[in-house]
Amino acid sequence: MNNILVTGADRGLGFAFTECFLERGYTVFAGQxxxxxxxxxxxxxKWKERLHIVPLDISDDDSIEAMADQIGRETKVLDMVVNxxxxxxxxxxxxxxxxxxxxxxxxxxxxxxxxxxxxxxLPLMAEGKKRLCYVSSEAGSIGxxxxxxxxxxxxxxxxxxxxxxxxxxxxxxxxxxxxxxxPGWMKSYMASSAGNVDMNGYLDPKISAAAAADQFxxxxxxxxxxxxxxVDGCLWSF
Amino acid sequence: MVILIVGESKIGKxxxxxxxxxxxxxxxxxxAKETGEVLEREEKLDLxxxxxxxxxxxxxxxADLKAGIQDGPxxxxxxxxxxxxxxxxxQALQEAVLVMERGGLKRICFLNPVRGSPG
Numbered sequence: 001m002n003n004i005l006v007t008g009a010d011r012g013l014g015f016a017f018t019e020c021f022l023e024r025g026y027t028v029f030a031g032q033x034x035x036x037x038x039x040x041x042x043x044x045x046k047w048k049e050r051l052h053i054v055p056l057d058i059s060d061d062d063s064i065e066a067m068a069d070q071i072g073r074e075t076k077v078l079d080m081v082v083n084x085x086x087x088x089x090x091x092x093x094x095x096x097x098x099x100x101x102x103x104x105x106x107x108x109x110x111x112x113x114x115x116x117x118x119x120x121x122l123p124l125m126a127e128g129k130k131r132l133c134y135v136s137s138e139a140g141s142i143g144x145x146x147x148x149x150x151x152x153x154x155x156x157x158x159x160x161x162x163x164x165x166x167x168x169x170x171x172x173x174x175x176x177x178x179x180x181x182x183p184g185w186m187k188s189y190m191a192s193s194a195g196n197v198d199m200n201g202y203l204d205p206k207i208s209a210a211a212a213a214d215q216f217x218x219x220x221x222x223x224x225x226x227x228x229x230x231v232d233g234c235l236w237s238f
Numbered sequence: 239m240v241i242l243i244v245g246e247s248k249i250g251k252x253x254x255x256x257x258x259x260x261x262x263x264x265x266x267x268x269x270a271k272e273t274g275e276v277l278e279r280e281e282k283l284d285l286x287x288x289x290x291x292x293x294x295x296x297x298x299x300x301a302d303l304k305a306g307i308q309d310g311p312x313x314x315x316x317x318x319x320x321x322x323x324x325x326x327x328x329q330a331l332q333e334a335v336l337v338m339e340r341g342g343l344k345r346i347c348f349l350n351p352v353r354g355s356p357g
Contacts, residue, residue, distance in 0.1 A: 061313075095336075098270075098329045100321070107320050112313055119307050142356055151328065159320075162356050170306050238356070 001079045001129045001217070005071065007031040007058055007117055008085025012188035013135065015039055016209035017082055022047045024213065029071050029078070031056030031085060058085045058113030059105075068120040079129035080216065081121055083114040086135065088153045088190050103152035110156035115163055125176075132167065133179040133216045136160050136228060136238065143237035161228070161238040168226050179216050180228040182236050183208045203231060239284040239343060241265065244273055244330040245323075249349060250289030270329035277337045284343035286334050288327035292319070292351050 004021050008014035009030035018030045018040070027050045032040055035055065044051050054070050057063040071078060087109050089102045114134060125132075138144055140157025147154060161180065168178050186208055187201040211231040228238040239262045243250050246268050254264045265280065267273040277283065293303075302312040303319075331346065338344055 094332060098325070098332045100325050100329055103325050103328075104317070104321055108317060112317065115307070115311070116313060119311065122308060155324065158356075162354075165356060167307055170308075 001026070003027045003029065003075050003078050003128070004080045004082060005029040005031065005054075005078055005117075005121060006082045006084055007056060007114075008033060009040060010034045010037045011039055012190060013183055013186060013205045013209055014082075014084040015043075016205040017084060017213065018051070019043060020206070020209045020213045022050055024217075026050070027075075028052070029054050029074075031058070031067065033057055033085065056085070056117075058117055059109045061116065064113075064116050064120050067117075068124065071121070072124055075124075077128040078121055078124040080131040080133060081118065081125070082133045082135070082216065083117060084135045085113060086110045086156075086190075088150075091150055091152060093149065094151070098151065103155065106152040106156040107159060110153070111159040111163060114160060115167075118167065130171075130174075130176040131179065131216065132164075132171070132176055133181065133212075134160060134164050135183055135212075136164070136180050138182045138228075138230075138236050141228070141236060141238045165226060172224060177219075177223045178226055179212075180226065180238060181212045181215065182228055182230045183212065184231050207231065239263070240280060240282060240341065241285040241287065242267060242273065242277070242283055242334060243287045243289055244269070244327055244334075245289040245291060245349075247289045247291040247293070247349070250287070253287065253289060253349075267330065269326050270333055273330040274333040277334060280337055282340040282342075283334055283337040284341040285345045285347065286331060286338060287347045287349065288330065289349045290323035290327055292323050292349075292354075 004026050006014055006017045009018045010033055018028050021028045029052045030040055032053050032055055040053050054067050056067045137157045139154045140161045184203045185201045186203045186205045187197055188205050208231050215229055228236040241257055241262050242265045243254050244267050257264050265276050267276050305311045
């Protein structure tokens with residue numbers, strides 16, 4: 001195990017993943033959505049050899065294709081993919097209107113984006129560790145659904161969970177193993193409508209990323225069973 | 239009962255005929271916009287049924303639904319189906335809820351193929 005792709009690596013959980021894997025000695029291909037955001041560049045100064053910044057907008061097919069091409073030029077083997085990139089839009093009450101465009105956008109990014117990245121990097125993973133990791137959410141769990149709003153986000157994560165089940169059905173017999181991670185409510189930009197870090201979150205992204213990295217990197221006895229786990233390793237219905 | 243069936247699937251048409259024969263007043267709407275228009279004329283609505291075209295029978299929805307991840311899935315088709323079969327019925331329901339509040343039954347039904355079951 002050597003090479004890892006992290007999508008949405010600019011900040012928050014994705015950046016914490018990138019830093020965490022670098023500190024543990026891995027080579028990281030960091031999907032960069034926001035070239036103006038300096039954190040990844042600063043990290044590159046510290047990890048010149050093992051950090052590869054790759055432009056990546058997972059809502060854009062050409063960008064995904066270019067990302068896979070770039071990684072293919074830099075390495076023959078990709079061992080693990082951490083599908084972390086995602087968006088969340090806060091919505092008004094259902095009765096005030098169902099924002100179709102916003103719901104479609106979250107599906108395009110959170111569900112199809114992760115699937116399209118998976119599709120394009122699969123050939124690079126053929127000789128590697130073959131581990132596919134997905135940052136999902138309990139918000140996508142039908143069994144545990146308790147919200148009456150945020151349709152777009154919850155639906156996109158439910159679709160993602162279903163997609164992972166289908167990928168597992170297809171690819172497990174071909175040697176691929178899977179991780180689904182519920183990162184918890186973090187102090188990150190994700191849940192903030194004002195473009196600031198949401199300080200109401202109860203988790204530092206570094207702590208969530210470190211816990212996830214352990215789960216992603218360790219092998220399990222029962223890889224045939226799909227499980228969504230949180231920062232404490234607790235299982236969630238998905 | 240006043241029943242609204244939203245969507246243009248074959249099963250929606252069949253259901254509409256059956257419920258009509260059973261003596262109910264059935265209103266049909268293709269999408270959310272049409273739902274808003276037809277319900278402007280209604281005083282109440284008892285039953286909302288979403289019957290979207292999950293099997294892509296409509297020409298403009300045709301998609302390859304069978305390809306696996308290594309066969310080049312039809313992502314554009316998936317996006318169209320999601321908009322038409324998932325988002326559109328929700329938007330139609332949002333249009334219908336206020337009229338349903340004046341109905342007696344207040345029942346919401348979604349026709350959904352078993353292939354969508356996570357379990």
